[in-house]
Amino acid sequence: MKAIDIRNKYLKFFEKHNHKIIAGASLVPANDSSVLFTPAGMHPLTPYLLGEKHPEGTRVANYQKCVRTIDIDEVGDSHHLTCFEMMGNWSLGDYFKEESIKMSFDFLTQDLNLPIEKIFVTCFEGDSDCPKDEESANIWRQAGIPENHIYFFNKKENWWGPVGNTGPCGACTEIFYDTGKEKCNANCNPSCGCGKFIEIWNNVFMEFNKKEDGTYEELAQKNVDTGLGLERAAMTFQGKDNVFEIEIFKPIMDRLAAATKLTQGDRIIADQSHRIIADHLKAAMLLIVDGVTPSNIDQGYVLRRIIRRFIRHMRKAEIDVEILESLINEYIEVLEEMYPELVKRKTMILEVLLAEKKKFMKTLVNGEKEFNKAIIRIKEQNNEILDGETVFRLYETYGFPPEITEELAQEQGIKINMENFEKLYKEHQEKSRARS
Numbered sequence: 443m444k445a446i447d448i449r450n451k452y453l454k455f456f457e458k459h460n461h462k463i464i465a466g467a468s469l470v471p472a473n474d475s476s477v478l479f480t481p482a483g484m485h486p487l488t489p490y491l492l493g494e495k496h497p498e499g500t501r502v503a504n505y506q507k508c509v510r511t512i513d514i515d516e517v518g519d520s521h522h523l524t525c526f527e528m529m530g531n532w533s534l535g536d537y538f539k540e541e542s543i544k545m546s547f548d549f550l551t552q553d554l555n556l557p558i559e560k561i562f563v564t565c566f567e568g569d570s571d572c573p574k575d576e577e578s579a580n581i582w583r584q585a586g587i588p589e590n591h592i593y594f595f596n597k598k599e600n601w602w603g604p605v606g607n608t609g610p611c612g613a614c615t616e617i618f619y620d621t622g623k624e625k626c627n628a629n630c631n632p633s634c635g636c637g638k639f640i641e642i643w644n645n646v647f648m649e650f651n652k653k654e655d656g657t658y659e660e661l662a663q664k665n666v667d668t669g670l671g672l673e674r675a676a677m678t679f680q681g682k683d684n685v686f687e688i689e690i691f692k693p694i695m696d697r698l699a700a701a702t703k704l705t706q707g708d709r710i711i712a713d714q715s716h717r718i719i720a721d722h723l724k725a726a727m728l729l730i731v732d733g734v735t736p737s738n739i740d741q742g743y744v745l746r747r748i749i750r751r752f753i754r755h756m757r758k759a760e761i762d763v764e765i766l767e768s769l770i771n772e773y774i775e776v777l778e779e780m781y782p783e784l785v786k787r788k789t790m791i792l793e794v795l796l797a798e799k800k801k802f803m804k805t806l807v808n809g810e811k812e813f814n815k816a817i818i819r820i821k822e823q824n825n826e827i828l829d830g831e832t833v834f835r836l837y838e839t840y841g842f843p844p845e846i847t848e849e850l851a852q853e854q855g856i857k858i859n860m861e862n863f864e865k866l867y868k869e870h871q872e873k874s875r876a877r878s
């Protein structure tokens with residue numbers, strides 16, 4: 443089943459269960475400077491989770507484009523993405539655990555035909571803020587999930603939110619898909635992250651508001667916030683063991699594989715770079731559609747970092763960067779059905795990305811030369827840390843975001859002195875401010 447078919451089935455299912463389908467929000471949150479990008483479907487709904495009346499009622503559902511840069515370094519493995527789509531259904535003081543879990547279970551097992559033996563779930567083990575979530579576990583048991591597929595974990599795994607320091611949050615029950623891979627060790631379980639179990643859906647029971655002082659107060663209403671990752675769901679239901687095999691990435695991955703000049707032996711490196719390029723390029727295009735342009739601050743800086751990172755990976759995988767324009771055209775065609783807005787803003791996407799590429803390429807070649815000289819020097823000195831001054835010079839003179847320098851250094855087994863870089867960066871900013 444294609445990703446778009448899963449999305450449509452999801453919306454239809456929740457419409458049938460009396461949810462109003464609402465529009466997703468921009469990737470750039472309105473009236474909220476605490477986060478740069480919309481990180482989850484619930485974020486635009488925060489006021490309603492806190493009690494404000496939603497114009498569409500107490501049951502709503504949608505799909506939402508999300509960007510989470512926190513996972514940026516994980517991209518390249520089988521299932522992490524910085525830019526993904528989350529489908530969500532919400533109870534704004536309406537249904538709670540029982541109905542929420544039953545709907546998730548029915549959707550997965552009936553509408554998507556997922557065999558019950560493939561499903562594993564986790565529940566909150568309880569602490570001084572909130573008791574053990576036996577209620578959710580019982581609902582899962584009644585639905586037919588066997589005891590040895592139910593796990594309890596602490597806040598780290600089974601608590602979600604708030605998005606910033608304060609706001610709605612609560613215990614969650616997560617649904618995992620068993621890929622059928624071997625356990626990585628005898629204790630392998632849904633929290634271990636080895637890739638055997640893939641988290642596909644999170645049902646959060648948002649009944650608390652986290653306050654500034656770190657304490658939790660009960661909200662006046664009990665809410666449900668869920669998130670079903672579309673790309674991961676598609677990977678699961680298409681029986682793929684990596685998300686880049688699904689139809690929204692595959693044509694681009696194939697194109698990159700055909701374009702790399704790396705030889706067979708280096709294909710693992712190339713594969714990782716291809717995944718980074720496919721993820722970052724999609725993120726960049728969708729950010730541009732939502733009005734972000736490369737700059738040195740806030741959202742614009744993240745966009746710049748993402749663009750520069752995928753260009754660097756094109757070079758690392760020995761792909762001619764001149765294919766970027768045709769790659770973008772092809773990618774837009776692939777994504778058109780899911781994101782028609784890409785077609786409408788195609789000219790702007792091409793303009794922004796090609797201009798940024800041109801700018802970066804000018805300095806990348808020289809910057810890499812400087813970097814390589816510095817690495818030779820460090821290695822000759824038997825040093826394992828690249829000094830902050832060099833990192834800063836690469837940033838200031840060549841526009842290398844420190845993350846790129848760090849990544850380049852890591853590939854050589856060298857760490858960078860980020861602390862010193864940050865000190866120099868701050869001093870530089872203060873001087874510029876004093877001058878202006």
Ligand code: ALA
Pocket residue numbers: 481482483484602644645646667668669
């Ligand atoms: N807000 C929850 C999440 O992002 C559903 O996992």
